[in-house]
Each structure stands twice: as structure tokens, then as C-alpha cells.
Amino acid sequence: MTRTIVASATREIIIGFDQPFCVIGERINPTGRKKLAAEMVEGNFETVKKDALEQAAAGATMLDVNAGVTAVDPNATEPDLLVKTLEIVQGLVDLPLSIDSSVTRAIEAALKVAKGRPLVNSVTGEEEKLEAILPLIKKYDVPVVAISNDETGISMDPDVRFAVAKKIVERCADYGIKPQDVVVDPLVMPIGALGDAGRQVFALLRRLREELKVNTTCGLSNISFGLPHRHGINGAFIPMVIGAGMTSAIMNPCRPQEMEAVRGANVLAGTDKDCMNWIKTYKDYKPGATVAPAPVATVAPGDGAAAASAGGRRRGGREARRAAG
Amino acid sequence: MTRTIVASATREIIIGFDQPFCVIGERINPTGRKKLAAEMVEGNFETVKKDALEQAAAGATMLDVNAGVTAVDPNATEPDLLVKTLEIVQGLVDLPLSIDSSVTRAIEAALKVAKGRPLVNSVTGEEEKLEAILPLIKKYDVPVVAISNDETGISMDPDVRFAVAKKIVERCADYGIKPQDVVVDPLVMPIGALGDAGRQVFALLRRLREELKVNTTCGLSNISFGLPHRHGINGAFIPMVIGAGMTSAIMNPCRPQEMEAVRGANVLAGTDKDCMNWIKTYKDYKPGATVAPAPVATVAPGDGAAAASAGGRRRGGREARRAAG
Numbered sequence: 001m002t003r004t005i006v007a008s009a010t011r012e013i014i015i016g017f018d019q020p021f022c023v024i025g026e027r028i029n030p031t032g033r034k035k036l037a038a039e040m041v042e043g044n045f046e047t048v049k050k051d052a053l054e055q056a057a058a059g060a061t062m063l064d065v066n067a068g069v070t071a072v073d074p075n076a077t078e079p080d081l082l083v084k085t086l087e088i089v090q091g092l093v094d095l096p097l098s099i100d101s102s103v104t105r106a107i108e109a110a111l112k113v114a115k116g117r118p119l120v121n122s123v124t125g126e127e128e129k130l131e132a133i134l135p136l137i138k139k140y141d142v143p144v145v146a147i148s149n150d151e152t153g154i155s156m157d158p159d160v161r162f163a164v165a166k167k168i169v170e171r172c173a174d175y176g177i178k179p180q181d182v183v184v185d186p187l188v189m190p191i192g193a194l195g196d197a198g199r200q201v202f203a204l205l206r207r208l209r210e211e212l213k214v215n216t217t218c219g220l221s222n223i224s225f226g227l228p229h230r231h232g233i234n235g236a237f238i239p240m241v242i243g244a245g246m247t248s249a250i251m252n253p254c255r256p257q258e259m260e261a262v263r264g265a266n267v268l269a270g271t272d273k274d275c276m277n278w279i280k281t282y283k284d285y286k287p288g289a290t291v292a293p294a295p296v297a298t299v300a301p302g303d304g305a306a307a308a309s310a311g312g313r314r315r316g317g318r319e320a321r322r323a324a325g
Numbered sequence: 326m327t328r329t330i331v332a333s334a335t336r337e338i339i340i341g342f343d344q345p346f347c348v349i350g351e352r353i354n355p356t357g358r359k360k361l362a363a364e365m366v367e368g369n370f371e372t373v374k375k376d377a378l379e380q381a382a383a384g385a386t387m388l389d390v391n392a393g394v395t396a397v398d399p400n401a402t403e404p405d406l407l408v409k410t411l412e413i414v415q416g417l418v419d420l421p422l423s424i425d426s427s428v429t430r431a432i433e434a435a436l437k438v439a440k441g442r443p444l445v446n447s448v449t450g451e452e453e454k455l456e457a458i459l460p461l462i463k464k465y466d467v468p469v470v471a472i473s474n475d476e477t478g479i480s481m482d483p484d485v486r487f488a489v490a491k492k493i494v495e496r497c498a499d500y501g502i503k504p505q506d507v508v509v510d511p512l513v514m515p516i517g518a519l520g521d522a523g524r525q526v527f528a529l530l531r532r533l534r535e536e537l538k539v540n541t542t543c544g545l546s547n548i549s550f551g552l553p554h555r556h557g558i559n560g561a562f563i564p565m566v567i568g569a570g571m572t573s574a575i576m577n578p579c580r581p582q583e584m585e586a587v588r589g590a591n592v593l594a595g596t597d598k599d600c601m602n603w604i605k606t607y608k609d610y611k612p613g614a615t616v617a618p619a620p621v622a623t624v625a626p627g628d629g630a631a632a633a634s635a636g637g638r639r640r641g642g643r644e645a646r647r648a649a650g
Contacts, residue, residue, distance in 0.1 A: 191593060192600055195598070195599065198593035199594065227607075228603075228604060228608045228609075228610055229610040232588075232589050232603075232607060232610075233589050233592060233593070233603070235585075235586070236564040236586050236588075236590045237593055238564075239561040239563075239564040240564045242565070243527060243564070260557050260561075263561075264560065264562070265561045265565065267516055267523070267552075267558060268561055269524065269565075270521055275517055275520075278558070279552065282557060285554040285557075
């Protein structure tokens with residue numbers, strides 16, 4: 001059974017086929033958010049803190065942390081900014097984190113200060129990337145997101161994307177990194193531009209699960225890019241990818257329709273034991289009302305608590321990791 | 326390719342793996358609706374008419390017609406009442422109909438007056454049922470819903486339910502009825518009572534599609550029985566069953582959340598060409614608003630029009646049927 005262990009200082013989460021879907025909150029990311037980027041450059045982390053608490057309260061299982069403010073020289077500035085952002089977030093919420101950067105030095109700097117067992121986001125099939133990132137993954141004994149593109153870009157042919165994923169998993173093995181520590185992103189195309197995008201992903205997810213036996217993730221909202229009522233498309237896509245075997249996604253947990261789809265699909269996939277999380281969340285549901293997130297607390301458990309409990313363990317940190325590895 | 330042809334006097338619909346999901350409107354059914362039952366007994370069909378028009382406007386592909394008012398002697402009264410109800414509905418909307426009765430004489434009476442090519446709902450694996458219904462299916466050259474239970478009741482073991490479905494398909498073959506004219510209902514259990522109900526159905530749907538090559542249907546809302554916010558569970562279940570290969574369901578098309586899930590899953594399964602139905606339906610969508618059905622007309626096209634157009638044909642009746650059969 002494929003089990004990817006991630007952990008904060010105090011909480012361990014398992015990503016796996018028999019686990020509730022892992023929602024990786026995408027909000028802490030200045031890409032395309034000019035105001036947030038400007039704040040972070042100025043050393044103002046109020047929006048970062050707000051995003052961390054809100055996503056935890058909304059039920060995120062993990063939080064992605066990205067500090068790519070598109071500076072003139074990211075290599076010089078991003079490591080410090082990512083470390084600062086990561087330290088603020090891990091001081092505020094007890095969810096496992098995903099270290100998201102295209103700058104290798106920033107990833108290493110963040111790995112040095114991260115508590116528990118973060119996920120590294122990401123490596124690709126590009127030689128330069130593999131050689132830069134995989135030694136860090138091995139050294140820090142952490143899982144990594146593997147994106148199915150290489151030097152030639154993103155292939156429109158799903159067989160090529162599968163081959164790239166396979167190559168990354170094999171290269172990981174060369175470094176002593178197990179498949180259970182590789183979370184493959186098969187790459188989701190906009191369905192409005194590529195009518196076959198859904199079927200491609202469903203078929204890829206099955207192959208990744210059955211042939212490579214890896215956990216999977218994606219940037220979920222890509223699928224609905226350019227279409228009206230995107231939440232409706234996302235809300236249908238989530239149960240379909242969960243049914244096809246996807247085990248996590250990088251998405252916005254503050255969207256009630258998407259989170260309802262996650263919770264419903266967990267019930268139907270049999271990972272919400274006795275429907276307890278569903279019943280707890282919706283027992284007082286009124287038609288037309290959105291589900292209010294739980295009051296924001298310094299350490300907000302969200303749905304992640306249920307996920308952790310379902311895993312039967314709450315020990316975090318490297319100790320637990322080694323035992324489980 | 327499995328193609329089940331159903332038709333009204335003027336419109337033909339294909340149920341198939343490459344077709345938009347077939348929504349069989351469930352509303353015209355007095356079971357559990359005391360007021361409707363009382364009206365129908367009195368010869369008042371106003372609610373029937375309203376339900377027919379509303380379901381057509383909401384986007385139903387077909388309408389189920391049931392007149393089981395639990396009379397003292399259904400054999401004596403149900404044939405006339407079903408015929409009357411069917412004639413009213415087919416005079417009002419141009420959608421293909423499903424003749425729904427547990428009374429064989431009522432089914433035959435309805436088959437005699439039905440225009441186009443109705444679906445018969447249903448036969449089971451019970452010997453008595455098979456012997457009563459299959460000759461009618463053959464005689465009138467219509468498709469039939471095959472429910473996966475037999476004399477021993479509904480098995481909790483999905484392998485037994487598959488075996489019952491297989492037996493019905495084989496018995497149909499003995500009568501000269503092709504698998505494409507058998508629409509199997511694998512039976513959906515409430516997930517709140519049976520945590521494995523979702524996974525059972527997904528696995529059954531794949532086997533029915535790959536091994537028996539039949540179209541499939543179910544009473545969709547069974548899945549959420551007893552849980553809070555049932556529309557949320559139904560709305561997650563629909564994309565999952567479509568992803569697993571289900572091609573139709575008996576459901577309430579007047580529920581915006583469920584119909585949104587159908588339309589979204591059609592986009593993602595690649596059966597809503599160029600996302601045209603999605604864009605048409607949601608181009609002016611406002612968050613928090615429900616999608617208003619199109620104005621009620623005597624002949625309301627609904628989503629079925631898109632389905633029919635996608636099939637590339639609109640000829641109805643036995644002529645078209647024979648050509649396509």
C-alpha cells in the first residue's frame with residue numbers, strides 16, 4: 001500500500017489510496033497576486049497569516065507555501081523570503097506544509113528550517129532539475145511532487161507524460177528515494193481547450209496507480225480555465241479524479257463547492273468512516289447556505305484532524321516518519 | 326459500441342458510452358406521494374402535466390411514467406391508469422418515455438399505445454418476471470431495465486448481483502433480445518448504511534461495461550438515503566458513476582445541484598462537445614443563484630435536444646429504430 005507521510009511539528013498525515021483526499025491549500029502564493037507579492041516584498045505577512053488560518057479553518061489537509069515574488073534575481077532573494085514565509089506559517093497552523101519553489105536554493109533553505117516532514121513542490125523530468133532536487137529529497141528524507149514534463153515541455157500525448165513520470169520515479173529509485181515518496185502530477189489541461197483533457201487524466205491516474213503505484217496530485221482548477229461557472233466544473237472534476245485514483249490536489253479549500261465535492265467523494269470512496277466528517281460538516285446544512293468555516297483559531301484543525309485520526313496516528317516529525325517509512 | 330435507442334414520436338435518443346448521460350426524470354410516480362396518488366385515482370392529471378413540463382424544461386433526457394397508486398387490485402386498475410398517464414405525457418412533451426410498472430398487464434397495455442420506442446422499467450432475475458416480461462420486450466422490440474435481484478432478494482455481495490445481471494442478459498439473448506437493449510441496474514445501496522456501497526457500484530459498473538457491454542442505470546438518490554444534505558452526496562456520486570461508466574440514471578432533473586453535476590461530468594467525460602451545453606447553461610451564471618429552467622413550453626427541448634443533436638439524428642419511431650438497431 002502506497003503511503004506518503006507528511007508531517008508538521010505535531011501532526012502527521014498520510015496520503016494514500018485508502019485515505020481521505022489530501023487537500024493542499026494553494027492560497028499562499030504570490031503568483032498572479034500583485035498585492036500579496038508587494039506585501040511580502042515589504043515584509044508584510046498579514047495576508048499570508050490570514051490565508052493560512054482561513055485555509056486551515058476551511059478544511060485544508062496541508063498548505064502549499066510559495067514565495068515567488070518574481071524579483072529581478074530570485075536566486076538571491078527567494079531563499080530568505082521563502083524561509084520567512086514558511087516560519088510564519090508553521091508558527092501559526094499545525095498542518096503539514098508543501099515547499100513550493102522553482103529555485104533550488106530556496107527549497108534547500110526552507111528544508112533546513114521546516115519542522116516535521118514537508119512535501120517538496122516540485123521536480124520535473126528535466127535533467128538539470130532532477131540533478132538539483134533529488135539529492136535534497138534524499139538528504140532530507142522528504143517526499144516530492146514530480147511533474148510530468150521535461151526539456152521538451154508538456155506533451156499533449158498522455159503516454160509521453162506517463163513515460164516522463166516513470167522516468168522520474170526510476171531516477172528517484174537511483175537516489176534511494178522510494179515510489180511512496182514521489183507524488184506524481186500528470187498535468188491537467190483546460191477542458192475548454194482540449195476536449196479530451198478529462199479522459200486523458202482519468203486514464204493516466206489509473207496507470208500511475210496501478211503500474212507505478214504512486215500517489216498523485218494536480219493543480220486542480222486548471223481543468224476549468226476559460227469556462228463559465230468554473231466551480232461547477234471543478235466540483236464535478238474532483239469526484240471523477242478521486243474515483244480514478246487521485247489522492248491529493250493543490251486547490252483552494254476556501255471554496256465551499258469544491259470542498260463539498262471532496263467531502264462527498266470521500267464518503268463515496270469509503271474514506272470518510274461512517275460518514276462522520278460529512279455528518280459533522282453538514283448536519284445543520286440549510287439549502288442555499290454555504291457552510292461557514294469553523295471559527296479561526298491559532299491552531300485550526302479543519303478536516304485534517306479527521307484525516308489524521310482516520311490514519312490512527314498523530315505523532316509527527318522524523319521519529320514517526322522513520323517508523324512509518 | 327453499445328447503443329440503446331429510445332424514442333418518442335418525434336425524437337430519438339441514444340444511450341451509450343459516448344453519449345451525454347441520460348437523465349430519466351423520476352417525478353411522475355405516485356409511490357410515496359399520497360396527494361399525487363389521490364389525484365390520479367380521481368382522474369386529475371394536473372400534477373402529472375406539471376411534472377412532465379418541469380422535468381422537460383429542467384433538462385431531462387427521458388421521463389419515467391409510473392401509475393402505481395397501490396389500489397386494492399393493481400391488475401385490474403393499473404393498466405388503464407398507466408395508459409391514461411402515458412397518453413397525457415406523450416401528448417405534452419416529445420421526450421422518450423420509460424414505462425414503469427410491476428404489473429405485467431399494465432406494461433403491455435402501455436406498450437400498445439406508446440409512440441416511438443419506450444424503455445420498459447423493469448425486469449428482474451426472478452423466473453416469473455423473466456417469463457412474463459421478456460416476450461413483451463421481444464414482441465414490441467423495445468429496450469428493458471434489468472434489475473440485479475432475483476427470488477432470493479437483493480444480494481449484499483456485488484459478485485452475486487453481477488451474476489444475476491449476467492443471467493438476465495443471457496436469458497434476453499435466448500429470446501433474441503440483444504445486450505444493447507438491456508440496461509442493467511446494479512442496485513445502489515445507501516452509503517450511510519453500507520460504507521462500501523460506492524466502491525461496490527463503481528466496480529460493478531466497470532464489469533457491466535467491459536464484460537457484459539451493457540448500458541446501465543440506477544435509482545440515483547438511494548445512495549444518500551438517511552444522510553444530511555443529500556444533494557451534496559448525490560452531486561458527488563453522479564460524476565463518480567459517470568466516470569465509472571454509468572450511462573443513465575432515474576433521478577430528479579428539477580434539482581439544480583444534481584443537474585449541474587451531470588452537465589459538468591458530461592464536459593469532463595468528453596460527451597458535451599466543445600462544452601456547448603455547459604456554456605449555454607452557465608454563461609450568465611451568478612454565484613449563489615440556481616439556474617432557472619427555460620420557460621415552460623408545450624414541447625420543451627431541455628438538454629435532451631443537445632443529446633439528440635450530438636447523436637446526429639432526430640428521426641424517431643420504429644423506422645429509425647430498425648435502421649439503427
